[in-house]
């Protein structure tokens with residue numbers, strides 16, 4: 474059997490998507506990848522605790538240079554952005570071209586790009602009177618939420634939804650399934 478693809482997960486927040494990756498890897502649902510490191514853009518990211526609990530090496534990297542150094546040290550073959558709130562430096566995008574994926578909580582091209590992050594996305598979806606929303610996993614390029622789409626999953630918008638309720642439904646029904654699935658897809662391709 475060939476070696477597993479080494480994955481670095483970049484985070485900024487609560488890390489529920491990271492948790493989904495950790496759980497699915499433990500379950501054997503990401504057989505071609507192994508999370509080698511979690512890099513956070515801020516030291517108070519709860520995602521760091523999730524990583525530590527799972528025995529995964531962690532680092533806090535605030536400056537672009539530090540992110541590059543941590544990636545290099547980790548020997549990562551691919552990068553998963555799981556609620557990473559910073560723009561990746563050009564050098565990293567170039568070096569890991571088609572090996573960086575991101576999860577966005579809407580059906581791209583709707584409600585993405587500048588200003589569409591966190592609850593703002595779901596608030597805008599509700600204000601737009603949409604009947605469905607969802608999540609998208611895409612490759613990361615130099616733009617914002619603009620790289621080629623890998624996977625999308627739609628989720629129903631229900632009467633009386635608040636941004637919080639919709640966010641939770643999108644996470645449960647789409648994000649936490651889609652991101653591990655996409656990570657496995659790319660890892661499998663890279664391992665051939």
Ligand code: GRF
Pocket residue numbers: 485486487488489490491520555556557576577578591648
């Ligand atoms: C998710 O909604 C993700 O789609 C977006 O940021 C949020 C991160 O949540 N990019 P978590 O830190 O994984 O809980």
